[in-house]
Every structure is written in structure tokens, then in C-alpha cells.
Amino acid sequence: MEEPQWSILANSPADTPTYTRPLQGSELFADQVMLSQDGFGECCMGITFTTTLTSEELRGKTKEALARLRFHAPITAAALQAGIHDPQLRSWIYTPVYDPTDLERWVSEVLTVLDDPVDPSTFIQNMNGNKLPYVLPDGRAQYLRLYLMRPSATLNEFGFFFHGTHALMDAHPTIVALSLLLEYMTSADLPDIAGLSWGTEWENLPAGPITSTGGRRAEWDVDGNALMAKVVGIYSNPTPPHSLRTNLRPIAVQGRPRRLVVELTAGETLNILQALKRLGFSFTNLIEAAIALSIYKLNPVSSGTESEAHVTFGSSVISLGRSLVAPHASRGHFVSRFVLVPVSVPWRDISGAGGEKARLLIAMEKLKEQYTEYLSNPCTPQLMAEQMRLAPPRDGMPMSNPYVSTSSNLGKLEGELPVLWSPNGDASAYRESDAPLFRVGGLHFGHRLTLPTLMMHSWTIHSRLFIQAQALDCWDEDILQKYMQEIVRSILMIAA
Incomplete structure (x- = not known):
């Protein structure tokens, strides 16, 4: 039996189609457990780090990095909905970026900046207490959010924390996504965000576990x-x-x-x-x-x-x-x-x-x-x-x-998340004489x-x-x- 692939959602506009596929494998397992057990398994995972950037510089670079993540990992902007492929089991739904304002709006919806210091353990426990999904002002459900926070009163210490569904957030893919944010923020030779082939990024949506293996x-x-x-x-x-x-x-x-x-x-x-x-x-x-x-x-x-x-x-x-x-x-x-x-x-x-x-x-x-x-x-x-x-x-x-x-x-x-990042974006070539742009302190999750x-x-x-x-x-x-x-x-x- 062939594994279902991404396809155009029925009745979506022909010139701006939306794509869908059913959840499969561990995606489906995690989602069904979450639904049946009051959100069991919803995850908050992040890293703390120090940086030589100012808070304003960091905030700007974070928005840019999040936009790049949307292109390379567009599933971050997908929604979940039942009744498409099965009356009960849910499917992914993804609408590509067809207008620059769509991307700007998504970044503003996904990124939350917390200025007041909060201990990571307290922050994670608070997140675990907030059952998904987030509901946006227009009623749309959101299943992933990125927090830029301060883990202490130390001026140059910050944290990136994802909070979302376990249908996305296995440990290793989430750690890689955190690493990608730092990579985007330290690489100088990346193409302009506006120049990326928006509208075609749906082709980067992940295939199911049979196809992927x-x-x-x-x-x-x-x-x-x-x-x-x-x-x-x-x-x-x-x-x-x-x-x-x-x-x-x-x-x-x-x-x-x-x-x-x-x-x-x-x-x-x-x-x-x-x-x-x-x-x-x-x-x-x-x-x-x-x-x-x-x-x-x-x-x-x-x-x-x-x-x-x-x-x-x-x-x-x-x-x-x-x-x-x-x-x-x-x-x-x-x-x-x-x-x-x-x-x-x-x-x-x-x-x-x-x-x-x-x-x-x-x-x-x-x-x-x-x-x-x-x-x-x-x-x-x-x-x-x-x-x-x-x-x-x-x-x-x-x-x-x-x-x-x-x-x-x-x-x-460290195999997936280097702890020292130089300004040239090549974490593997970091030298002791370099002044790191980012120094990862630790991993925290719950x-x-x-x-x-x-x-x-x-x-x-x-x-x-x-x-x-x-x-x-x-x-x-x-x-x-x-x-x-x-x-x-x-x-x-x-x-x-």
C-alpha cells in the first residue's frame, strides 16, 4: 500500500493552493495521545546562551532566522485538522507564502519576546500548564511557538524555547531546528529572504516515515x-x-x-x-x-x-x-x-x-x-x-x-548543536582565539x-x-x- 503524499487540499484556490497529507507514524501516535489524554506529551524545549549581540540586534536576527526556518522547514507553519482523510484522525494543512505580508504576519504570530527574566524550570512548567493549541485573534489554531526569553538578569544571557505539539517536536529534530536558528544568525553569505522561492517552499514539507526511510x-x-x-x-x-x-x-x-x-x-x-x-x-x-x-x-x-x-x-x-x-x-x-x-x-x-x-x-x-x-x-x-x-x-x-x-x-x-558559534557561521571551524557570537550554555525541556x-x-x-x-x-x-x-x-x- 502506497504511503499518502502531500496533495492539494480540495476546494482550495487554484492560484494559491493549500497542501495537505494525513499524519503518519509517530506524528499520528503523538497527536492521538495528545488529544485523548488532555495534551499529554506537548513539549517545551530550548537552549540558553550568551551572545555579544545587543538585545535589539538579537531580536532582529531572530526574526530573520525564523523566516528562513519557515522556508526550509515549512511544517512549522502547518495546522492540524480532522475530517480531511479520516473522520477522526488529523491531517497536516499548509498554505505557502504567496505574499511578503503573509511571512511578516507569521513571524509576528510565532515569535514571542519576554523581557522580564524567568528561570528556565519555571518557564517550562508554565508552558506545560498551557494546553495547546494557541488560538490567534482571528480564531486560527497555532501548534508551534518560539520564545526569545531571558533566563536570568545577566544582560548577555538569553534563551530560545520552542513550545509545541510532539507531532513536530521530537528531541532530535527540535535540537536541529534550534541549531539552524543559530546557523542562520551567524552566516554572512545567505541569500536574501525576499529572494527565496516563496510559494514553492511547500516542496520542503516532510514526507511520511515510509517514504523518508x-x-x-x-x-x-x-x-x-x-x-x-x-x-x-x-x-x-x-x-x-x-x-x-x-x-x-x-x-x-x-x-x-x-x-x-x-x-x-x-x-x-x-x-x-x-x-x-x-x-x-x-x-x-x-x-x-x-x-x-x-x-x-x-x-x-x-x-x-x-x-x-x-x-x-x-x-x-x-x-x-x-x-x-x-x-x-x-x-x-x-x-x-x-x-x-x-x-x-x-x-x-x-x-x-x-x-x-x-x-x-x-x-x-x-x-x-x-x-x-x-x-x-x-x-x-x-x-x-x-x-x-x-x-x-x-x-x-x-x-x-x-x-x-x-x-x-x-x-x-554537540553532534547536532555546536556550543560555540563564530560570526562567520562555521561552528565546526571555531578557534579558541575567536570571540564567539553565541555560546550555548545548556539544554532545558519538559x-x-x-x-x-x-x-x-x-x-x-x-x-x-x-x-x-x-x-x-x-x-x-x-x-x-x-x-x-x-x-x-x-x-x-x-x-x-
Whole structure:
């Protein structure tokens, strides 16, 4: 079955057509979860930075950079609407820029400048509390906004933060979009904005996940069906996943989770990475194993359930970034693009090990084996596209245990977001003798949560490892503190 492509919206003007395609893959999954769970997953993500620009210069350059982003990633200006390709499921709608005033209006609608300092954590929590969409004065719905803010009273410190739907804002595409803004603002040889081929920028709209990864795999009849059966079998386990808690007080405030962040030193981070390289594991293996061991320790398995107990990460993320093919691998491919796979650490596999580090290593090995199997299957990049084609979540997100922990490792940010930007726009050629126009300080993000799920993320920047937990107020602060402490203790164990 062919994947739907962008097409002209029925009844749109012939001389100024509007384009549409149905949401697919993780775009559709994220959108349906958002709709059915009171905005669950809506994201606010940004960076803080220092600059030698004045605030007025920065504001002007930001408007220009945002206009360029509109051309290279026009999906940033798309709306969502049901009833075009399906009575319930939504579709993207995009109207190109046919008049310069359209672009000016869009930039003014999307960019919000905040002059009063606000701490990033407070800002993110406030954004998470504001359910999308934004409604413009003329009644149009807006699903993405960029904030230029001040994270402190320091005169040369600012922040760029996107707030929008997870149908767009996966971590990696959003980080690349933030990087593109800085690239546009530091490059001197870019064509004039007015000279860009406006009206044709719709051709830069992202194709769906099947097309973007090279077309439907020929192996689907064998490898694809085996993959689908494997995933269904894991999700069908009659024993719910083991979790930190299974009985919490009611949620008092929806959408505004607390964020706990731990930062390891550069030395600790280096020791961990060297140990992982020596042992042949990834940091994803380590963080998920550490979470599993921490859950088992803080909520021991009950007598008589030892053989069935399991910590299962039902929504472990595999990004499609490395699977994209030309011309869909451009940095302007700003749209949700992931698959979710279940990986598990059964208690019976680690309970007999002699010591905590031995358990950790066994858990990591089990996780590595599962990821190796997924990554070696040629159909894995198209798994979610097929799941959404066959059975989109029309009635919410079924969960056998809503208290489970999820985990996502963003990796080393500098690969997509250089931290030093010289005025010539070539971040890769930055020299210590240069005076940077921008110096990126850190990454900050949070999600709107409406379920008691514990959401974990990890990343490195400036050679330091960061681990973040997000949880609603149904969780006691002391439980979360102990949980984070135990996870960090387990992580550090790998280098001991």
C-alpha cells in the first residue's frame, strides 16, 4: 500500500493552493495521545546562551532566522485538522507564502519576546500548564511557538524555547531546528529572504516515515510480520510491568510536572563513557538497566511472583534520524520521526547474580541483545508507520500499569548543536582565539504530563552527563529523590 503524499487540499484556490497529507507514524501516535489524554506529551524545549549581540540586534536576527526556518522547514507553519482523510484522525494543512505580508504576519504570530527574566524550570512548567493549541485573534489554531526569553538578569544571557505539539517536536529534530536558528544568525553569505522561492517552499514539507526511510521494505512479509508478532507478544504479557509504586494519591494539578535534574562532573562522565566503550555497551543500555535495578531495589518483588516479575520499558525510543535517505535527510526535516519498541528486564534473569554490579551487567547485556535484534531488523524503522496504518489509537493509550517509568537517551548534543558559534557561521571551524557570537550554555525541556508515568531523559553537553526525571504531584518528593539517587548510584557503578 502506497504511503499518502502531500496533495492539494480540495476546494482550495487554484492560484494559491493549500497542501495537505494525513499524519503518519509517530506524528499520528503523538497527536492521538495528545488529544485523548488532555495534551499529554506537548513539549517545551530550548537552549540558553550568551551572545555579544545587543538585545535589539538579537531580536532582529531572530526574526530573520525564523523566516528562513519557515522556508526550509515549512511544517512549522502547518495546522492540524480532522475530517480531511479520516473522520477522526488529523491531517497536516499548509498554505505557502504567496505574499511578503503573509511571512511578516507569521513571524509576528510565532515569535514571542519576554523581557522580564524567568528561570528556565519555571518557564517550562508554565508552558506545560498551557494546553495547546494557541488560538490567534482571528480564531486560527497555532501548534508551534518560539520564545526569545531571558533566563536570568545577566544582560548577555538569553534563551530560545520552542513550545509545541510532539507531532513536530521530537528531541532530535527540535535540537536541529534550534541549531539552524543559530546557523542562520551567524552566516554572512545567505541569500536574501525576499529572494527565496516563496510559494514553492511547500516542496520542503516532510514526507511520511515510509517514504523518508526509502520506501516500504521488501522484507515486510517475513521480517516485518515477525517483528510485529514479537512486539504484540511483549505487550500482551498478562503480568503488568513492575514499577516504583502502584498506588499513588490523586493528581492535584494536571499538566505541570516537577523536574528533577542531576548533573555529573566531567570526570565522572568520562569514566562512565570509557567503561561503556571497554565493555561494549551503549549509555541507553546503562540508563535503562540502572532504572530497572532501582525499581527492583526500592519496590522489592513480592514473594511468589519472582518468576513473572519484569520491568518493561514499553516505549523505548529509536529515532529514525539515521534511517532517513536523501532528499529526506535534510536538516529541515522537522517533524516527529521515531518508533517505540518494548524492552524488558525480567527479575528471574538478574536475581541470581552475585552482587549489584553483576546484576547491572546482566541487565545491560539483556537490553543490548533486545536492541541488537530490533536494529538488525530492516523493518524496524517502519514499525510505527505500520502500527498506525493498521490500528491507530483512536480511543486513547491503553496501559497495563500507568505508573511505569519511561526512558529516552538524547546522546551527545554537540553532534547536532555546536556550543560555540563564530560570526562567520562555521561552528565546526571555531578557534579558541575567536570571540564567539553565541555560546550555548545548556539544554532545558519538559513535557505536559497528565498520567502518573515517570518520564526519564538523559543527555550530555559540555562533557557532562545530565539525567532528568519528570513526574506529577501524585508522587512524593522524597520517593523521587531516592529514585534519582539510586539510579545515579547504579550508573556510577559501571566505572567502579
